[in-house]
Amino acid sequence: MTYKVSHALEILEQTPKTLQSLLSNLSEDWVYCNEGGETWSAFDVVGHLIHCENTDWIPRLNIILSDAEHKTFEPFDRFAQFENSKGKTLKYLLEEFQQLRAKNLEYLKSLQLSDNELSLKGNHPELGEVSVKELLATWVTHDLGHIAQISRVMAKQYKSEVGPWVKYISILNK
Amino acid sequence: MTYKVSHALEILEQTPKTLQSLLSNLSEDWVYCNEGGETWSAFDVVGHLIHCENTDWIPRLNIILSDAEHKTFEPFDRFAQFENSKGKTLKYLLEEFQQLRAKNLEYLKSLQLSDNELSLKGNHPELGEVSVKELLATWVTHDLGHIAQISRVMAKQYKSEVGPWVKYISILNK
Numbered sequence: 010m011t012y013k014v015s016h017a018l019e020i021l022e023q024t025p026k027t028l029q030s031l032l033s034n035l036s037e038d039w040v041y042c043n044e045g046g047e048t049w050s051a052f053d054v055v056g057h058l059i060h061c062e063n064t065d066w067i068p069r070l071n072i073i074l075s076d077a078e079h080k081t082f083e084p085f086d087r088f089a090q091f092e093n094s095k096g097k098t099l100k101y102l103l104e105e106f107q108q109l110r111a112k113n114l115e116y117l118k119s120l121q122l123s124d125n126e127l128s129l130k131g132n133h134p135e136l137g138e139v140s141v142k143e144l145l146a147t148w149v150t151h152d153l154g155h156i157a158q159i160s161r162v163m164a165k166q167y168k169s170e171v172g173p174w175v176k177y178i179s180i181l182n183k
Numbered sequence: 184m185t186y187k188v189s190h191a192l193e194i195l196e197q198t199p200k201t202l203q204s205l206l207s208n209l210s211e212d213w214v215y216c217n218e219g220g221e222t223w224s225a226f227d228v229v230g231h232l233i234h235c236e237n238t239d240w241i242p243r244l245n246i247i248l249s250d251a252e253h254k255t256f257e258p259f260d261r262f263a264q265f266e267n268s269k270g271k272t273l274k275y276l277l278e279e280f281q282q283l284r285a286k287n288l289e290y291l292k293s294l295q296l297s298d299n300e301l302s303l304k305g306n307h308p309e310l311g312e313v314s315v316k317e318l319l320a321t322w323v324t325h326d327l328g329h330i331a332q333i334s335r336v337m338a339k340q341y342k343s344e345v346g347p348w349v350k351y352i353s354i355l356n357k
Contacts, residue, residue: 010212010216010340010341010344011344012341012344016210016212016213019208019209019210019213020209020213020337022208023204023205023206023207023208023209026204027201027204027205029204030197030200030201030203030204030205031197031201031204031330032197033197034193034196034197035193035194035197036190036193038184038190039190039193039194042184133347136346136347136348136351137347139346139347139348140346142344143344143345143346143347143348144348146341146344146345146346147341147345147346147348147351147352149338149341150338150341150342150345150348150352150354150355151352153334153335153337153338153354154334154338154352154353154354154355156205156330156331156334157330157331157332157334157335157338157354158331158354160327160328160330160331160334161327161331163194163327164323164324164327164328164331166184167184167186167320167321167323167324168324170184170185170186170316170317170320171317171320171321171324172310172313172314172317172320172321173307173310173311173313173317174310174313174317174318174321174324177310177321178321178324178325178328179328180324180327180328180331180332181324181328183357
């Protein structure tokens with residue numbers, strides 16, 4: 010599928026609602042469980058998505074669209090949520106995410122990016138040259154990847170409870 | 184996490200709402216796309232979940248709880264949705280799934296299964312002996328697995344659009 014802002018918006022707009030549906034009525038056992046070690050819980054993932062809204066997608070888009078001489082992105086902090094989410098409830102984080110996302114999509118829509126603007130380039134500190142289109146398409150896949158991750162983290166809590174079905178439920182073996 | 188009906192219900196109850204949030208406002212490009220070949224689209228997955236509500240979880244539970252001499256499950260038809268979903272809209276399927284799930288969870292709650300009942304056994308045509316607890320825990324992981332699958336199927340549509348980010352978005356490489 011070729012990237013189109015209008016198509017991408019369909020996914021980006023549903024994510025806060027999907028996370029609310031998936032997580033709002035769960036007890037803490039589901040919300041704070043992870044895949045062991047340093048892996049992330051649903052709570053951690055929502056905090057990470059908030060940090061992306063604040064520092065990744067739109068700020069990086071603005072760097073590319075700016076008149077700056079060197080359009081190099083700030084490195085992204087993958088661990089910011091551990092400090093930022095401290096003392097907050099999941100309910101609070103879900104609302105914070107919803108508000109930031111709504112504001113960012115309003116802004117994206119207001120830009121009415123042309124095909125020419127979608128092909129403008131910036132510099133990712135590790136990946137090198139990337140385009141607006143690639144940045145915005147990544148935003149979509151990143152949302153969906155984290156919805157899948159949260160589903161997997163929760164499913165795995167029952168890995169030892171499903172008996173012989175473990176070999177049929179492929180998410181338990183990822 | 185040890186299986187508990189009350190905990191499991193938290194996940195099973197959210198699934199229809201999560202699918203509605205994830206899929207209700209998407210254009211057909213997202214709803215009918217798949218991962219190539221014989222793989223399933225979001226539309227196919229929702230049809231499959233409906234078939235499970237009708238023929239898998241509760242019917243198999245009832246076989247185990249029955250007085251039948253041979254408690255062997257009917258083989259599950261993994262392709263039933265291709266016929267059953269024909270001519271239906273995704274909106275119709277999502278509502279059908281929501282109603283079936285609500286009815287099945289009402290029934291499950293009404294049983295108030297004891298620990299003893301959770302350990303009763305039936306025979307899976309391929310896996311052999313399985314318990315009520317294993318069947319019901321599988322129901323939960325099956326829901327979450329298919330939410331993750333739908334997310335992956337849609338994310339992959341942009342695999343060639345994200346440029347060098349493809350190596351950071353692990354869902355694109357599964």
